[in-house]
Amino acid sequence: MPVNIFHTATRKKETFKPVNDGMVGIYVCGITAYDICHIGHARAAVVFDVVVRHLRARGYRVTYVKNFTDIDDKIIDRAKKEGVAFTDISERFIKFHNDDMAALGVETPTITPKATEHMDDMIALIGVLVEKGFAYAVDGDVYFAVDKFHQYGRLSGRNLDEMLAGARVDVNDKKKNPMDFALWKASKEGEPFWESPWGKGRPGWHIECSAMSRRYLGETFDIHGGGEDLIFPHHENEIAQSQAATGKPLANFWMHNGFVKINSEKMSKSLGNIFPIREILKNYHPEVLRLFMLQSHYRSPVDYSTDSLNESRAGLIRCYAALQQIKEIPEVSAGNDETSTGVKDYIDKITEAVENFDAALDDDFNTARGLGYVFEVVRLVNNSAIAGKNAATESKAAVFREAKKAFEHFGAILGIFRDDPDQFFANDKKMECGKRGLNMAEIEDLIKGRQEARIARNWEKADEIRNRLAALHVLLKDSKEGTTWSIE
């Protein structure tokens, strides 16, 4: 089954064909390290994490490059404000980023290059552009001349005249054309700088990606990704720089993930609605956040709210309850009962769900559809557990074994189901109690009291205690083994 990918430049799904058979080179624009990562960064990271995981599962050898912008105006500003070196800022936030990504279960990319470590590559590339007449130097700045590159605007579907008509471009009389963008900026007094043929300065924002993708993935590679806000101007400019220099296409597929909105509003500093990843993870299991993101297609906008996160939590709980059921598979010699019709039926359905899941991912990484099949297996597990209550343990084990395999597969692609089910529920309880300021020991005491009342068949008292707990959103579950509880 081929993988189909929506290509931003053509606005169509196209069959993926790698430059080199069996290999994939993918470059994703990472963060500018000047602040804590928020939920928007989380989405981009999770989306491309799943893209890479699925391509690997499909047998491709993937080289995944995600850069750090560690020199930039915003980093310099913050360093000035704090009175520290710019490297203090970039290093601090790269570390925070790495911690957040690890917490989210995002696999580390193959290569995570930093802009400051590729100055020579950038300067060389700018040199080529000047030499070929695509760029010009003015007073220590170097600008790319957009009208020299005739394909400018092709990725984002714009043309220069239209953009100039709307014209909210910055005033800068050094530029020949207002749409020209900086490849190199002369440094001001007291700012960090690197030596270059044009004097002391630092690179423009876009050039680092052109230089680093070329170094690690070659002149033309397979997939270039990022948030949809990067389509213009960042990716447009990358294309201009790279293709002007090499005369070859930069990437064959451009993928862009949609934005995270907050309660239907754009996330922005002025609205004060920026949610750092680490804040959210204080209150929710990281997989809740992943599930929330993956329940929508990666190109659609996603609307973050406490309610929607709670819904995802409920869904994840449903999955983990099924995982808990199949955690202990009875040890039996396989074979005996596996051919009985009921068992075969379940196994066939699970196999089919896994195939459908893979097909959904092949279709432009449709995780939302894929999750439908995950929940189908959840239902099959619960269903077979009931139907097989009195069945031979061999039958049950056969179905559970198949389901376990399926969940391992789903989890490996989506980056969820990595927790032990008992651990998951214990953790969930602790988190929810913390959120609501509930005392776990007190709850346990009340439950103990109810248990005594139940043994004495004092249903009235038992129910009274349960109602009291219910008012605190504590939900009880009685079983033969005893009473367990969770937070609603």
Added chain:
RNA sequence: GGCGGCAUAGCCAAGUGGCUAAGGCAGCGGUCUGCAAAACCGUUAUUCUCCGGUUCAAAUCCGGAUGCCGCCUCCA
């Protein structure tokens, strides 16, 4: 002003020409249970914002209207 996207049940969300319009959350009825919870079974959109058109056939294609959103400035 220019470019683009979206509109599917109470909510979230797949589906882009043809089997009964996935799935999750919430609700309702039933089974189970001392009663519950969980789980299971059943149920909740004769219809996909509206109006026209193409077609044997449209949520799906085309045209128009309305509403919402994004980009054009740093941004995942």
